[in-house]
Amino acid sequence: MSTTNDRHxxxxxxxxxxxxxxxxxxxPIPDELEWRIRERIHNLKxxxxxxxAKIATAGVAAVCAASFCLAVNLSxxxxxxxxxxxxxxxxxxxxxxxxxxxxxxxxxxxxxxxxSVTSNGIQFTLDHVVADDKRMLLTYSLxxxxxxxxxxxxxxxxxTIRNGEGELLTGKENEQxxxxxxxxxxxxxxxxxxxxxxxxxxxxxGYMEIVSSDAHAVFPPAIxxxxxxxxxxxxxxxLQGTWETSFTLDPRLANAKPLEYPGQSFEMNAGPHQLxxxxxxxxxxxxxxxxSISFLNxxxxxxxxxxxxxxxLEDENGKVYEHIDDEELTDSGNVRPQFVSSxxxxxxxxxxxxxxxxxxxxxxxxxxxxNKRVRLY
Amino acid sequence: MDEVIVNRARQGxxxxxxxxxxxxxxxxxxxxxxxxxxxENAMDVVCNAVEKAFANIKKLKDPKLFKTWFxxxxxxxxxxxxxxEKKWSILEEAESFGLQPANWDTRLDLDLLLSQLHPxxxxxxxxxxxxxxxxxxxxxxxxxxxxxxxxRIYGNLKxxxxxxxxxxxxx
Numbered sequence: 001m002s003t004t005n006d007r008h009x010x011x012x013x014x015x016x017x018x019x020x021x022x023x024x025x026x027x028p029i030p031d032e033l034e035w036r037i038r039e040r041i042h043n044l045k046x047x048x049x050x051x052x053a054k055i056a057t058a059g060v061a062a063v064c065a066a067s068f069c070l071a072v073n074l075s076x077x078x079x080x081x082x083x084x085x086x087x088x089x090x091x092x093x094x095x096x097x098x099x100x101x102x103x104x105x106x107x108x109x110x111x112x113x114x115x116s117v118t119s120n121g122i123q124f125t126l127d128h129v130v131a132d133d134k135r136m137l138l139t140y141s142l143x144x145x146x147x148x149x150x151x152x153x154x155x156x157x158x159x160t161i162r163n164g165e166g167e168l169l170t171g172k173e174n175e176q177x178x179x180x181x182x183x184x185x186x187x188x189x190x191x192x193x194x195x196x197x198x199x200x201x202x203x204x205x206g207y208m209e210i211v212s213s214d215a216h217a218v219f220p221p222a223i224x225x226x227x228x229x230x231x232x233x234x235x236x237x238x239l240q241g242t243w244e245t246s247f248t249l250d251p252r253l254a255n256a257k258p259l260e261y262p263g264q265s266f267e268m269n270a271g272p273h274q275l276x277x278x279x280x281x282x283x284x285x286x287x288x289x290x291x292s293i294s295f296l297n298x299x300x301x302x303x304x305x306x307x308x309x310x311x312x313l314e315d316e317n318g319k320v321y322e323h324i325d326d327e328e329l330t331d332s333g334n335v336r337p338q339f340v341s342s343x344x345x346x347x348x349x350x351x352x353x354x355x356x357x358x359x360x361x362x363x364x365x366x367x368x369x370x371n372k373r374v375r376l377y
Numbered sequence: 378m379d380e381v382i383v384n385r386a387r388q389g390x391x392x393x394x395x396x397x398x399x400x401x402x403x404x405x406x407x408x409x410x411x412x413x414x415x416x417e418n419a420m421d422v423v424c425n426a427v428e429k430a431f432a433n434i435k436k437l438k439d440p441k442l443f444k445t446w447f448x449x450x451x452x453x454x455x456x457x458x459x460x461x462e463k464k465w466s467i468l469e470e471a472e473s474f475g476l477q478p479a480n481w482d483t484r485l486d487l488d489l490l491l492s493q494l495h496p497x498x499x500x501x502x503x504x505x506x507x508x509x510x511x512x513x514x515x516x517x518x519x520x521x522x523x524x525x526x527x528x529r530i531y532g533n534l535k536x537x538x539x540x541x542x543x544x545x546x547x548x
Contacts, residue, residue, distance in 0.1 A: 029403045032420065037398060037423065
């Protein structure tokens with residue numbers, strides 16, 4: 001006579017065999033996952049740095065001012081285009097993040113919005129937008145009146161960003177950023193930062209960068225932003241209000257389509273390793289040049305090995321377009337690097353220059369100077 | 378999991394935190410995918426769990442338990458996601474397990490049968506048979522009593538078996 005446990009054991013053994021042999025049940029891990037995790041940790045690191053920075057507000061403000069002066073000196077066109085922004089440190093922060101934005105702004109690829117709305121003694125102003133098909137950077141400011149003398153820091157607690165039809169692109173609710181889906185395209189906030197409340201005018205300035213999941217997607221031309229509450233990090237206090245504004249993207253920004261070039265394969269030697277790579281596609285956007293590079297022979301490297309590329313783009317006159325993100329370490333060897341854009345330049349030729357490759361493992365890494373130059377177009 | 382790496386992560390080293398998380402990312406994603414059946418949502422959930430783990434890593438007392446601790450955060454994030462979508466109730470009562478009524482006679486593929494299971498049940502079966510977790514580990518990860526875990530896994534195995542037999546009868 002069989003017991004309940006016996007039956008369980010028999011059933012389990014049969015089903016286990018069935019399940020393990022079923023080919024459809026293998027769950028493929030998307031290549032993008034590692035990139036997404038690294039990106040999230042990168043943002044968290046930045047956020048932690050910003051939080052630390054808030055502790056020494058005065059010192060940071062001075063440094064920010066100095067940095068901005070440097071940017072102004074280096075780039076008068078940039079300073080002119082954004083001279084209306086009330087507190088400049090936020091843009092310094094944005095530029096530290098991304099030289100591609102600076103290049104786009106220098107070339108007039110920014111739109112002033114300057115729309116304000118006041119609620120609960122706080123004026124919200126949407127200041128500027130820098131956008132192309134790939135991403136959108138919004139700068140904004142919050143100005144406090146005398147009814148909130150004690151507040152030193154603020155945070156957007158609950159807000160939504162929608163298209164003209166009211167469909168959600170992204171936002172924030174219950175401490176979580178929201179990711180909306182319109183058609184097949186998902187939108188999310190990649191970077192977000194808000195300065196402390198500064199100066200006699202009691203203004204905090206912030207920016208957020210919105211990106212789309214689909215490389216071929218475009219941002220909707222009409223954007224509505226609605227904030228329903230702000231939070232005070234020190235006390236946990238929530239300030240309710242209604243701050244709503246909208247804008248329509250300037251056709252100059254909305255119609256700036258990426259320039260697309262086909263990819264190509266190439267090989268290079270990193271010490272004893274011969275690496276076979278393929279640039280899958282190249283897209284030149286106003287704010288960045290994006291491409292994906294696939295590593296074709298991962299089986300030739302030991303298991304558990306990662307690859308770290310040091311690279312940039314260069315035109316026929318030797319002008320360098322830097323890699324925007326930090327170097328990306330991937331165990332698949334596939335990367336999606338972004339570079340400062342050459343969109344506004346009249347370069348006839350563009351080269352990918354891989355300066356060095358580091359083959360890493362948990363026990364350490366070895367760096368090889370490669371100096372491989374691949375003509376992209 | 379390298380304890381030195383986890384300890385350094387606990388001391389605030391973000392690179393070590395990344396290394397520790399990336400070492401368990403595949404399992405975390407697989408479990409999230411089992412719950413949500415959508416790659417984008419599964420990736421979002423894992424990334425949200427990364428954020429929570431980053432904020433709370435100092436609270437992890439035993440570095441040996443990093444993987445269990447992190448997977449548990451992922452599972453809680455999955456439950457939160459499902460709750461928000463209101464697709465499934467996350468009640469743990471015995472009657473909540475089992476296949477959902479669907480067109481069983483026309484959709485008798487094992488994959489489909491699994492997709493009709495309650496997300497919690499689906500992920501428990503996946504954890505047991507693909508990721509090799511013990512029933513005790515699954516009980517810890519899902520925060521369910523061991524007896525409930527056993528009942529749900531065996532109950533669902535039985536249901537799957539019956540449905541597959543039904544399928545064979547149709548062929």
